[in-house]
Amino acid sequence: MQSAFKKRNLVLKKIFFIIFSVLNVFAFSQTLGSTLDKKTLALGEAGVFRINISNLQGKDVVSAPKNELLPFHFEEIKDSINKQADRYDRIIEFAVFEEGKYTIPALDFTIGGKIFHTIPYEIEVVNTAQKGDQINDIMKNKEVTLDVKDYWQLYKFYILGVLILLALIFAIYQIVKYGKRRKSSPVVMTNQTLKDLEILRKKKFIENGDYRSFYVELIDISRNFITKQYQIPADVLLTDDLIDVMKLNNAISPQNETIVEDIFLRGDLVKFAKTFPDQTMMEKDFEDMKTFVKRSSKDLEMEQLRTGV
Structure with missing residues (x-):
């Protein structure tokens, strides 16, 4: 009898322990719940998704930030969170602007370091507009x-x-x-030609008696100068034709014409080996040409006064 009584007491204790454990779990555990007000929405219609957690016991709740909880196609209109010591409520108003079926997946909520999940929901979004419906403006265009x-x-x-x-x-x-x-200004052209003449002097054709090379380069420099400074095509005219054009043109003063004429005629004679100038003559022709170049600006001034330009 005593043995049977002891066995019955032991069984009752185990039953009471199990019941106490279950009640303890329910009494001290958190409850995560969620609700969706509509499973079918019209395009752009607002839906409401609620999450609530009870029996928090002051524990922290961590979830996705505001307006970032729902997936891409769900346009969140309002996301409000209310947390108290023993309860957590989050209400999200949303809309979807494309037809089709969409899913709100199981969402993660960390409560006191433990992860809990909501249940997933499927939503169908339909276009309620009928073909042929007339759309009227609220106000006429003004x-x-x-x-x-x-x-x-x-x-x-x-x-x-x-x-x-x-x-x-x-x-x-x-x-x-x-x-x-x-x-192309006269001063720039004059300075450039004087530089070309100095380069010619440094080649020492005069000192070395190379009269042919000296006169060929001297006349080339002079022809280029007359062409650009006086707008006379000296680079293509023969010497006799150039002299005639200079006299008819009157752009070059008589004094300068004489210098050009003498040097160009002498250059032709040297070119065809009909004369052999000495160093003194080459020096004189070189200095005369420099003088002509320097005085060219006065020729141009006189030409401008004569033509009234």
Whole structure:
């Protein structure tokens, strides 16, 4: 009898222990729940998704940030979180703007370091508009009369852009034009020719008695100078024709014409080996040509006064 009584007491203790353990689990565990107000939504219609956690016991709740809990196709309109010591509530209003079936997956919520999951939901989004439905504006379009100020406000940036572009093109044109004028100016041409003459001297044709090379280069430099400085085609004319053009043109003073004529005629004689100038003559022709180049600006000044330019 005593043995049977002891066995019955032991069984009752085990039953009470199991019941106590189960009640303890329910009493001290957290409960995660979620609800969806509609399983079918019209395009753009708002739906409400609620998550609640009870029996928190002051534990932290970690989940996705606001407006980032639902998947891509769900446009979250409002995401509100209310957390108290023993309860957590999160309400999300959302809309979907494409037809089809979409799923709210099981969402992770970490409660006191442990991960819990909501149940998944499937939502169908339908287009409730019927073919042939007439769409009316809430208000009729209103005509507005625009004046000059209104057009200016609308197109001022385009106008200013065009004006700036035109000004830039004009500035570039003037710079290029000025640069060309500077390069072809009498002073620039005179200085360049004087430099060419100094280069010729450094070749020591005069000192070495190489009269043929000396006169060939001296006349080439002179022809190029006359062509650019006086606008006379000296680079293509024969010596006799060039002399006639200079006399008819009157752009070169008589004194300078004499220098050019003497040197060019002597150069032709040297070229065809009809004369053999000495060092003194070459020195004189070189200095006379330098003098002619330096005095050319006065010729041009006189020509401008004569023509009234």
